[in-house]
Structure formats: C-alpha cells, structure tokens
Amino acid sequence: MLGLMQDRPLSLPHVFRRAERCFGHKTVVSGRVGGETTMTWAEVCARTRRLAAALDELGVPAEARVGTFAWNSHRHLELYLAVPCTGRVLHTINHRLFGEQITYVVNDAADDVLFVDRSILPAIWPLVDTFTTVRAVVVMDDGSDAEIPEDARVVDYEDLLGRAANPGHEFAVADENTAAALCYTSGTTGAPKGVLYSHRSIVLHACLLLMVDTFGINERDVVMPIVPMFHVNAWGLPYSAMLCGAGLVLPGPAMTPPELAGMLARHQVTFGAAVATVWRGLLPVLGRHDLPAVRQIVCGGGAVDEALTRGYQDTIGVPLTNAWGMTETSPVVTASRVGTAHDRCTPEQRRALLGTPGPAVPLTEVRIVGDDGREVSWDGRTSGELQVSGPTIVARYFGSRAVADGFTDDGWLRTGDVATVDRHGYLRIVDRTKDLVKSGGEWISSVELENAIMDHPDVSEAAVFGVADEKWGERPVACVVARPGATPTVETVRDHLRARVASWWLPDQVFFLDEIPKTATGKFSKQGLRSWYVADNRGPGKSI
Structure with a gap:
C-alpha cells in the first residue's frame, strides 16, 4: 500500500518561487571591485527570469552544461537559479586550478557557454582556444578594468539580459532526479572527478542546513558565504538562504582580510562560513571591528586547531564551529554542536568539542571500516576508513575518467579519510589516508x-x-x-x-x-x- 500524498518534485523552481513570493523585500549584497551592490531578492529574481530567457536566445540546449568562472555575487546567484530551473546544468569552475586542469574540466563537461567575471577573464581567456565545445563567453562586469577581447564569441552579460524577450515563463522541473549542478573535485591526487548533483539532492541539502542542530539558518539571519560559489555551491548556503529568506552578503572579489572583516561588521552578518586558512587570516584584524551580531562562524576544509578557535572566542566571543564534508557529499555531512551528553563539560572542553567535525546531520550516515573490511566500534579510539551514505552523497562519478573504486560493494562512498567515532556519534578525522x-x-x-x-x-x-x-x-x-x-x-x-x-x-x-x-x-x-x-x-x- 502506498501513501496518498501529492507527488511534487523536490526541485529548485520551488526554491525560486519561495524567495520571489515570500522574501522579495530581503537584501542581497554583492562585493565588486571598488565597491558594493545591494539588491532585493525581488530584483534578483526578476533578473533571473531575464537570464532564463537569454539562455533560450543564446540557443543553450536542455541538459547542456553552462560553465561559470565567477566570484560570490548576485550575478552568480542568478546563474544558480536560471540555469538549473530551466533544465540546464550549472557547472561552477574554480579559476584557481592549473590551466591544464581547467581545460580538462571544461572539455570533459562539454560546456556549451561560459560566464566569466571580468576580473577573472585574464586567467581564462588565454585558454579559450583549448575549449572544444564552448560557443560563447559571457563577460560579467564586476568593476575590474581588465581588457575585454574584441572577439565574436564575447557577449556582455547586461546587454544579454537587456535583449532578453519573454522573461515571464514559469520554471518547472518535473523529475527531481534531473541533473542541476556539476562540480569537479580539486584533483590533488589525479584527474579531477565530476560530481553531478540532482535537484533533489540540492533541495534536501539546503533543508538540512536550516535544521537547528546543523546551522539553524533562519529568516532573521544575514548569511555571508566566504566559501566560494565556484566550489561545492558555496556549501549550499545560497540555496538555504533562499529557502528561509535570510539576507545574503556575497563578498565578490573583495577577499582580503580587511575587506572581509569590514563586510562582516558593516552588514551585521550573523552567520559566516569559510575554510581555516581564511579564518586564520581574518583573526588579526577582527579586533578593529564591532561584531555583536555574529552568532556562528563555521570552518570547513580541515581540522580546527585549538589556538584558532580559542583566538575567535577571545576576540569576538564566538568560537569556530567545525563541519566536515567533501565535493562528493554536497558537501555537509557532519556539523559540530554541544549536545546533552556534554552538559557537564567545562567551557574549554565545549570549545574543543566544537572544533571537531561533530555528528552526522540527519539523512546522512557514517561508518568506520577497518583493514579487514569490518565496521569498527564507535568507541572514539578505534580508527579506520570513513565511509558515508545518504541522499546527498554521490553514487558514482561523472565524466570520461569516472572511476568506480571510490565506492563499496553496498554503495557507500569511500572518503579516503581515517577517522574515529565515539558512542555519541561524534566524528574525529585522524588524517587523510595518504597523509x-x-x-x-x-x-x-x-x-x-x-x-x-x-x-x-x-x-x-x-x-x-x-x-x-x-x-x-x-x-x-x-x-x-x-x-x-x-x-x-x-x-x-x-x-x-x-x-x-x-x-x-x-x-x-x-x-x-x-x-x-x-x-x-x-x-x-x-x-x-x-x-x-x-x-x-x-x-x-x-x-x-
């Protein structure tokens, strides 16, 4: 017997409609070279509709990959919505990769068009002739004075939106398992591998970040993803902000510590996320700013050392909170918190606890497997390979060099991390296997x-x-x-x-x-x- 509930897809058109109809008055701030731009969600959504029509006029086919080389900005946010909401696949690309890797991922994904921030164009344009499938390069002016080549393939983003006709059609994706976004791993130990996210996985992941025991993002928050939108969809934070109507602060190319600290203070940011390298660079300048609004700052991409989280506690009164994930996992799998089992811990012990990856978030599962292939005890001491599963975890890789050896026979992802789990489910990463x-x-x-x-x-x-x-x-x-x-x-x-x-x-x-x-x-x-x-x-x- 089946349940008698409506069959509605978990897809990004719902996220778009919710932001447009319920939270049009909330703001999105974008950094640009030499300044900032502030828009409402209503303005962003209106531009998204024009961009969707522009993609049609560009002749971008259904299911085509649309590549982006862009900072965190409202234009990148418009691409986050328009591309997948029209049945295409958003392919965010890290412009900091080596040239050979950039060429590989563009060609492996068979990108049809590229959208490039003007400040990033000098790093990408010399590679354009190595891209075998790209028909057009759309330049987004972020205030940079970088030269724009006189080439028939170059299109201006704002001109494209201005020419767009019939921007009013409704978005619909019938099958929630339709591909929505593509991101390649960084390829530090071999060729980058493609991870193809579905509408379902993105929506589920965005909902997970709203949960109180994950990040608890809500409509009163002002969220600042310092983590790049070109890497794992900025940890899904833009989509979470759309779902709950949180304000969004996107730093754009303004990525120096003084610039980032200024944005945190100026816009009363309540929630921030970045890798440890960024938080470490910010710490010396935070004391110059008043940051009473900050309630949580999350650190990913590696372990949080005691000195760093103690430094944040002493400087702004909020310790760093650790989270763990990978490109293959959307990415958040665990998020640290102080649970009831730790009520008797000292403040120092609680701070140290928040510096660990923490327990798995709902809908995801973790296990530790020993060299003999058996799951080890959750005793906080016995280490083994960390394996993960869930609806936000990749099932297989995308692309010409996709490999199957990253998965177990029963479908769990082999992460390559060595870890322990204690009896309360708190994860501790011991190391990468290779390190x-x-x-x-x-x-x-x-x-x-x-x-x-x-x-x-x-x-x-x-x-x-x-x-x-x-x-x-x-x-x-x-x-x-x-x-x-x-x-x-x-x-x-x-x-x-x-x-x-x-x-x-x-x-x-x-x-x-x-x-x-x-x-x-x-x-x-x-x-x-x-x-x-x-x-x-x-x-x-x-x-x-």
Missing part, C-alpha cells in the same frame, strides 16, 4: 601534529608530511610559518611538542617558510610540500 606517517610500524597523525604545532604562540601555520627513512620507514617533517614579528626556532617548536605528543612523534626536520602552498580550495598542499622537499634535496636537521 598518515608510518614510523617504526606505528601511525602518526599529521593532522594532530599540525594542530599541536599551531598551538605554539609564535606559530601561524604548520603542515606535516612524511618522508622516507632508512631506519623507521617514514619520519614526519614539519613546515612552519611564524606569526608576524615572532622568531620560533627548531628547538622551541620541538620543546613545545614534548608536552603534547609522544616523543617518537617529534619531527626530525622543521623548516620555516614564508608561506605554506595551498590547493585551489585553500587547503595545505601536501603534494606541493613533498615536491619542494624532493626538488631542494633537504637533509635532516636543516631549516630555512
């Missing part, structure tokens, strides 16, 4: 060692990786960035660690760098550090 250091037959967690080093008052950043060792198999190497004006030494770093980790975890080599190389998504690039180490033929005990 664990096996020394003398025992595992060293590069994540835990990095966090311990970054707790040193003179250290800003630290990354740890393993190198071959004739006696022990592997030994950890630490690369450290000092805080401005500080001068830590190899011995002061090692002395600091002696009270925090086992003696055999102490790195034999500590190098002091001006900066640690980052991936295209702002994470520490272990691959880049390993390449630097090999190329420079660094020896034991040396530092720079």
